[in-house]
Amino acid sequence: MQPTRPPRRTMAAVSEPGRDNLWRLSKTPRVDPARYQALLERLAAKGFDIPKIELTPH
16 A cells, blocks of 8 residues: 655745735746635635735746
């Protein structure tokens, strides 16, 4: 029986305790739109104000 691997992590979101600042970190310059949307949904569920998020070009 093969051990189960955790899903491959390609990005992370980091915030300070007050949730005024949020950084999305990625291993690649481009992020799959479906994965990004899933991240936004998880952040919204945790109380982040999604419309305030600004994307910076790379």
